[in-house]
Amino acid sequence: MKALRKFLDKIKPGFSKGGMFSMFRSTFGAFETFLFVPNKVTHQGTHIHDAVDLKRTMSVVVIALLPSLIFGMWNVGRQYYTSIGEATDILKNLWFGFLKVMPIVIVSYVSGLTVEFIFAQIRKHEVNEGFLVTGMLIPLIMPVDIPLWIVAVSTIFAVIFGKEVFGGTGMNVFNPALLTRAFIFFAYPAQISGDTVWTYGLSQGSKVIDGFSGATPLANAASYTIDKIPDNFTLFLGNFPGSIGETSKLAILTGVAILLITGIANWRIMLSVILGGVCMTLIFNAFGANPYMRISPLTQILMGGFLFGAVFMATDPVTAAQTNTGQYIYGILIGMFAILIRVLNPAYPEGMMLSIILMNAFAPLIDHYVVRANIRRRLKRAAKVTVKS
């Protein structure tokens, strides 16, 4: 640790103004503040700083994502060996998944960070570690069979048009990771939907044993083959085909525990998303017009990326609503729209992605009205007091 600090201090003058590498100042700054908490002190006015800065916050979220990632790797291997009917064990599954998932992780980080660094250099900004989380989220919401160049293209698209055009980290309207997925969903639909992309090798037509379909629970539900949906316990554990990180609710809940203990994630949004989802499902249950509408709330929430979206996507501090009341409204609407899109629109099996992107666009509006309502209420109270006195 000390040696690293010494090394950084040694090369630092080269990167300061007028130094040999002053062009790459922001790059150096990014690495330095990533490795060590910056020792900057404010000189004017009174500021209260949290000891945990943005980069440390992001690191905690990445740690919270690790259970999902590791389980995802295991599941990739597990689904693959099940599909070809080969006996397997935990290590074999993990190793196979590791080989298939790591390239996606690397491609997502390299392409996204390249764009971030280029923009930071051009604009002479600091490089913020906003992409640290995004780069980890992207592989987790991909099917394992996704071609790597598509991951690269859509990550670059999402970072440029979802983030940099708005001014970089902290300014974006839409969640870049979800934008990546939405871009693939509309641009290369065959690579991210259907029954064959969720298990490695299936879309290349590998040999499959009888009875293995590769369909996700959501696809089963959309085609009204409700009896093929795994039972709630399997849905909770996550041993079924799906996007890499979304399947295991157990792993996601481990992440939630990490986020809530460290106080980084927002429980209001998570809770209200789930509440909204349950409400909408109950409404559909009351109608019960088709088998999809009759699925119980618990199963609805355990299926697909609902929980993953609620925990890691909807809570993104930049794109979510900021006020407490606003967060309840924002969350409930996300949950309701997600189930609504799922059940009523068979063309979009996973409504969670679209509903979060939709509500991202409305979050500033919600905040605006919450703040206005608060001002009005307080003005009224102030008026009353003046009349009395």
Place this chain on the structure above:
Amino acid sequence: MSTTKKDKEPVFSLKNMRLLTSPFNLNNPITVLVLGICSALAVTVQMKPAIIMALSVTIVTAFSSLIISVLRNTIPPSIRIIVQLIVVASLVIIVDQVLKAYVYDVSKKLSIFVGLIITNCIIMGRLEAFAMQNKPIPSFIDGIGNGIGYGMILVVVAFFRELLGSGKLLGMSVIPHSFYEMGYRDNGMMILPPMALITIGVIIWVQRSRNKSLIEK
């Protein structure tokens, strides 16, 4: 009328050339004035309809400017919009009939958007802002310039949308078959209108980073 000789300037004078070329860049109807966006989003899926559309708009803008400019001193101000509309509408009907007669398939693809040239803000904008106050020849040149300025953007957007969206240019496949075998896929989103909007956005971005004077405070 002794001043007519002094007022007469050659058709290709510097001023007129500036009228022609300024819509190409600093006064571009789409990227700077943000007019005519809806048709730019709708007809740019392929190059061929975009080129035909660009030509049609250029012709209508040029001739309506010319005609209105000739009539400008006789049009009563209170009904000028109606007169302008009648002129534009007649020209659009002529263009529409010509397209139907000679390029029927493209005419079908352009469908309603040929008729909607009447409501294209560029045309009415140029008539109101330029042709009503200027002489016929400068007005004609201004009309051509704005039509080309509009058409340029249309063709550029259509170039990228057709190339990336369906791997073709003017209906011919240009991306080699071996690319598809290696796993390349056409970008389905390029065919949808949102990507046209983003493509225009990128053009505006590039243009404004080259001409800092266009950046609004």
